[in-house]
Amino acid sequence: MKYEAGGDLDFQLSKMLNGGLELGENVQGTFLEIELDFGEQQVQHNLGYTPSGFVLVMKQGQGDVWAAKVSDWNSQSLWLESNVKNLKVRLFVM
Amino acid sequence: MPRPDNVDSVGKLYRHVASPVSIQPDQSGVISSPHLLGGMVRGVPRDQLSAASGEVVRNTRIREGELRRRPGTSIFGGTKPNSEPILGLVMFVNESGDIWLCRITQNSFYVANPALEGWTSFEIIDENDEPGSFPPNARFSYSQFFDSLYMADGVNRIWEINFGHHKVRELKEAPRASFIMTFAERIVAAHIDQFVGGVRPSSVHWPINADPRDWTGLGSGQEDLAMQDIGDAIAGLVPLENDALIIRRNSVWIMNRQPFEAPIFRFRQFMHGIGCDLPYSITRVPGGVIFADQKTRDVYFFSTSQGPQRLASTINEDLYRDIEKLEFAQGEYDPFEGEYHLSVVFGEDEDYLTRTWVLNLSTRSWSYDDSPEISTLGVVSLPGAAVAIDDLVGTIDAQMVTIDEYGDPIAVTPNLFKGTEEGEVLRQSYDADHDWDGTEFEGEFQSQNLGSLTNKRSFKDLTLRVIAPSDGDVTLQEKGDGGDWRFTKTTALSAQSHIQNVRIPKKGQTGNDLYWRVRATAPGLRMLSYWVRVVEKSRQR
Numbered sequence: 001m002k003y004e005a006g007g008d009l010d011f012q013l014s015k016m017l018n019g020g021l022e023l024g025e026n027v028q029g030t031f032l033e034i035e036l037d038f039g040e041q042q043v044q045h046n047l048g049y050t051p052s053g054f055v056l057v058m059k060q061g062q063g064d065v066w067a068a069k070v071s072d073w074n075s076q077s078l079w080l081e082s083n084v085k086n087l088k089v090r091l092f093v094m
Numbered sequence: 095m096p097r098p099d100n101v102d103s104v105g106k107l108y109r110h111v112a113s114p115v116s117i118q119p120d121q122s123g124v125i126s127s128p129h130l131l132g133g134m135v136r137g138v139p140r141d142q143l144s145a146a147s148g149e150v151v152r153n154t155r156i157r158e159g160e161l162r163r164r165p166g167t168s169i170f171g172g173t174k175p176n177s178e179p180i181l182g183l184v185m186f187v188n189e190s191g192d193i194w195l196c197r198i199t200q201n202s203f204y205v206a207n208p209a210l211e212g213w214t215s216f217e218i219i220d221e222n223d224e225p226g227s228f229p230p231n232a233r234f235s236y237s238q239f240f241d242s243l244y245m246a247d248g249v250n251r252i253w254e255i256n257f258g259h260h261k262v263r264e265l266k267e268a269p270r271a272s273f274i275m276t277f278a279e280r281i282v283a284a285h286i287d288q289f290v291g292g293v294r295p296s297s298v299h300w301p302i303n304a305d306p307r308d309w310t311g312l313g314s315g316q317e318d319l320a321m322q323d324i325g326d327a328i329a330g331l332v333p334l335e336n337d338a339l340i341i342r343r344n345s346v347w348i349m350n351r352q353p354f355e356a357p358i359f360r361f362r363q364f365m366h367g368i369g370c371d372l373p374y375s376i377t378r379v380p381g382g383v384i385f386a387d388q389k390t391r392d393v394y395f396f397s398t399s400q401g402p403q404r405l406a407s408t409i410n411e412d413l414y415r416d417i418e419k420l421e422f423a424q425g426e427y428d429p430f431e432g433e434y435h436l437s438v439v440f441g442e443d444e445d446y447l448t449r450t451w452v453l454n455l456s457t458r459s460w461s462y463d464d465s466p467e468i469s470t471l472g473v474v475s476l477p478g479a480a481v482a483i484d485d486l487v488g489t490i491d492a493q494m495v496t497i498d499e500y501g502d503p504i505a506v507t508p509n510l511f512k513g514t515e516e517g518e519v520l521r522q523s524y525d526a527d528h529d530w531d532g533t534e535f536e537g538e539f540q541s542q543n544l545g546s547l548t549n550k551r552s553f554k555d556l557t558l559r560v561i562a563p564s565d566g567d568v569t570l571q572e573k574g575d576g577g578d579w580r581f582t583k584t585t586a587l588s589a590q591s592h593i594q595n596v597r598i599p600k601k602g603q604t605g606n607d608l609y610w611r612v613r614a615t616a617p618g619l620r621m622l623s624y625w626v627r628v629v630e631k632s633r634q635r
Contacts, residue, residue, distance in 0.1 A: 001348070001398065002336070004397075004398065004399035006399070007397065007398075007399025007400045008399065008400040008401060011399070011400060011401045015364070015398075022350075024352070024353065030353075031352075031353045031354070033353070033354050033355070090354065
């Protein structure tokens with residue numbers, strides 16, 4: 001949950017620190033939900049900065065995904081590689 | 095022998111006895127208050143009371159720092175189209191800036207618009223393309239999407255009102271729901287009647303993005319929150335900026351939009367132990383939401399940044415005494431005056447809303463109206479004198495639309511509308527001196543107990559300072575020790591722009607418990623301040 005300035009600090013801290021922190025709201029980064037082809041591919045993240053990595057949140061199917069061409073990552077896109085085709089994944093890029 | 099310090103200029107000896115009572119005379123023996131803005135306060139210990147509050151505050155409003163007799167009511171819209179009880183009054187503003195006032199009864203849907211004369215009837219068509227109707231004594235939940243208004247009545251499928259075609263159509267594809275809201279570019283529905291399978295009071299359904307007719311395609315879905323807490327029925331939905339609140343009988347939940355197609359929404363419990371069992375009291379206000387809960391006997395302001403704040407501690411016993419038909423009670427917010435109105439069915443064997451409690455959100459003070467009897471509240475504005483509201487922050491209606499979104503300023507005059515059980519649409523404003531049926535209602539303020547714990551006292555020279563915008567009567571009275579109201583003094587005021595004094599001069603009521611009250615039928619009477627000189631009698635043994 002988001003912190004709202006001007007509100008009750010104790011109340012909000014209690015809510016946030018007891019199971020209220022969220023990847024999408026309180027941690028810098030973005031979710032990506034994509035379907036990967038076999039091999040290397042460029043994926044847009046549009047974070048505005050070069051990400052340091054990602055967390056695999058969900059993978060639908062057999063196969064694996066990993067970082068590729070890390071030196072070519074930039075503020076708008078990154079490279080991933082998959083060993084299968086049509087692999088649906090949900091990543092948190094940060 | 096020098097004069098003792100505790101003797102005033104007329105030689106009276108004042109016993110400065112330490113007392114736990116908070117309302118005390120000053121050194122010259124006068125109890126006074128520079129205003130009457132404390133609202134109605136009962137059931138609070140006498141060491142915590144203010145002289146500006148009253149045991150009874152009735153048919154009044156706070157305006158510009160003064161307590162005033164409330165506005166009167168008058169008929170709106172000319173000849174009424176029928177005499178059915180009005181169940182819904184709602185304003186709709188389309189993308190062109192046209193403003194429509196919708197008048198809803200069980201068997202009719204009429205609309206008033208400045209471009210049309212009088213009331214225009216809209217055809218009601220049910221899911222079988224037959225003439226339709228609404229449930230008797232229904233309450234409605236509204237949602238605006240694109241250029242249409244949507245309505246849920248808890249029995250039928252969601253209705254779509256098309257203002258271009260003048261039709262109210264039950265959507266075949268939509269669920270039967272009690273509550274709807276606009277959130278995440280779609281209508282979200284809750285408290286679902288599945289027809290086959292029964293009512294699911296904790297269930298939430300939603301269609302695909304931007305299409306209220308497709309409730310099964312990609313992006314649609316449903317969630318039954320009963321898995322987490324059976325019996326905690328949903329009482330209402332409130333969209334905020336990025337989240338939405340689901341207010342249930344015993345808890346408050348938050349609904350977030352996620353950046354995925356499935357599941358597009360996430361639900362989590364935000365607070366338990368406080369909920370709402372007067373579903374149509376739930377009203378969005380600046381910064382949060384207000385709702386009433388009979389189970390915990392209070393009215394709450396709730397925001398995600400502050401949690402619940404109790405608003406009705408000073409009047410909760412009076413608010414919840416003898417009220418019936420909790421599902422018919424209704425709350426609305428008047429954004430122009432900053433007031434929350436809560437209308438309830440008060441009194442045994444009553445069917446309609448006989449009492450309206452009004453909370454001024456600036457002063458957090460309450461009063462109540464005991465007239466007129468109504469069947470519904472509506473908070474609307476119609477084009478009139480040029481008061482541009484394009485820079486207004488907040489929503490005009492709890493579940494409808496943000497006026498700021500529209501490009502050109504909409505010239506509106508603030509009005510509070512109400513509907514009656516005989517089909518009249520009433521407008522409440524200071525243009526009307528009394529109520530629409532001729533009732534010269536009384537605006538009343540009754541003081542707190544101004545007596546002493548240890549001594550008998552006498553009132554002497556009660557003075558109420560007023561401004562009377564119109565001719566009318568003001569009556570002052572006093573009583574003591576459980577007796578009748580006495581020392582009645584009625585003053586016929588003439589309209590004047592300067593302050594006038596209304597008085598009970600010389601010696602008045604004597605007793606341990608002392609009260610005074612004012613009852614006024616003078617239109618728009620402004621009650622500014624009061625003072626009363628008290629004389630201490632012998633100490634009680």
